[in-house]
Amino acid sequence: MSESFEVARRARQPWRWAVIAAAVLLLAAAFAFVGGWLSPQRLTPHRIVDALQENGGLHPGYRRNHAKGVCVGGYFESNGTAAVYSTATVFAAGRTPVVGRFAIPGGNPYAPDSGTQVRSLALRFSLANGQQWRTAMNNMPVxxxxxxxxxxxxxxxxxxxxxxxxxxxARMGAFFAAHPETAAFLTWAKAVKPSASFATDSYYSLDAFYLVDASGQRHAVRWRVVPEARDDGSNVPDASDNDYLAQDLQRRLAAGPQRWHLLLTLAAPGDPTNDATKAWPADRPTVDAGTLVIDSEQAQDGGPCRDVNYDPTILPTGMRISDDPLLPARSAAYADSYLRRTSEEGHLPGAASAGARRSERK
Known part of the structure; x- marks a missing residue:
């Protein structure tokens, strides 16, 4: 009986290994499909960053988008009002340190500030419990x-x-004609002139997220930061000055900290959470969660924002991403860009000291 059992066991072994091998191959195929290896036409983060690099030019050591920027530091002073909607400790009353970055879009770190209406503000909130909230915002509402x-x-x-x-x-016109969802952005772009100061712009999350309260209930939300400083039209930059935004920020901070209010807009049932081209109605409830205070600035080549990947999907407990398809794509593209620029920095002049400053690889 034992001999027949051994024969049967040996007979089953090839099938067992075949099942294991099939599982491994399926797993490999899944990774290959996600990576785009089996389908050259499949969109991947690498292809997106390649396109950004081709449009902006190759500038080793710089971000492939929003390459031109300035580091800023400060804190967020929460008033505790938003704590009812989220357990994230950043919304509890108190102060959270912030490392941020103002920038303009594009891959050219030497681009003129007047070349685009778009300005961006990225922030990393370092919570007391060791968690982080990172957000990358722009000054257009959609x-x-x-x-x-x-x-x-x-x-x-x-x-x-x-x-x-x-x-x-003509090619751009054809693209916009084929994509009617761009209409809201185009309306904004045609009406807005390039601002003369980072400090007078509002900045929007664009994508939707979820706040999660103590009972586990989710609240769909978008946020923006609204400045206390106002553009009265008197600040007119020199048309020949390509770097007036950083210089204006230096002057303002020399006179005192700059402040924005963090406003959280709560969605109503039916408001889209998966389409960043569609604004929510203006009557949606808004919570003033506290004040963002920026009190310092540094050049980005040696400042604290240099090594930060402002991935908007890095969220603390009490916050979650929504079903917006742009969010995972942004996360993956940011990571690809980060790996490119940090690997390039090792071959740039002065790289010997760069390693000592590289404290973050996230």
């Missing part, structure tokens, strides 16, 4: 497109003509 695929198509349409160094107007 995003251009709703999906990563449309964003990639826009990058392709905006590829500079080698002869002129500028995008082809």
């Amino acid at each position: 995003f251009v497109v709703a999906t990563p695929e449309a964003f990639y198509q826009m990058l392709q349409a905006g590829r500079p003509d080698p002869a002129t160094g500028k995008p082809d107007g």
Whole structure:
């Protein structure tokens, strides 16, 4: 009987290994599919960052988008009002340190400030419990497109003509005509002139997120920071000055800290959480969660924001991402860009001291 059992056991072994091998192959295939290896036309983070790099030019050691910027520091003073909607300790009454970065879009770190209406503000909140909240905001109230695929198509349409160094107007026009969801952004862009100061702009999360309260209930939310400083039209930069935004910020901070109010807008049932091109109605309830205070600035090449990847999906307990497809795409593209620029820095002049400053690889 034992002999027949041994024969049966040996007979089963090839099948067992075949099942294990099949499982391994399926897992590998899944990774290959996600990575785009089995489908050259599948959109991947690498292709998105390649397109950004092609449009902005290769500038080793710099971000592939929002390459031109300045580091800032300060804190967030929570008034405790938002604590009822989220258990994140950043919303409990008190102060949370912040490392941030003002920037303009594009991959060229030498671009003129007047070349675009868009300004950005990225923040990293370092919570007392060791967790972090990172957010990357822009000064327009809606995003251009709703999906990563449309964003990639826009990058392709905006590829500079080698002869002129500028995008082809007809090609961009065709893209916008094929994407009616861009209408809200275009309306904003046509009405807004490039601002003269980072300090007088509001900055929007664009994507939706969830706040999670003590009972586990989710609250769909978008946020923005609104400045106390106002643009009265008297601050007119020199047209020949390509770097007036950083200089204006230096002057303002020399006179005192700059402040913004963090406003959380709560969605109503039916408000889209998966489409950053659609604004929520203006009558939605808004909570003033506290005050963002920026009190210092440093050049980005050696400042504290240099090594921060402002991935908007890095959230503390009490906050979650929504079903917006742009969020995972942004996270993956930010990581690809981060790995490129940090690996390049090791080959740049002065790289010997850079390693000592690289305290964060997230």
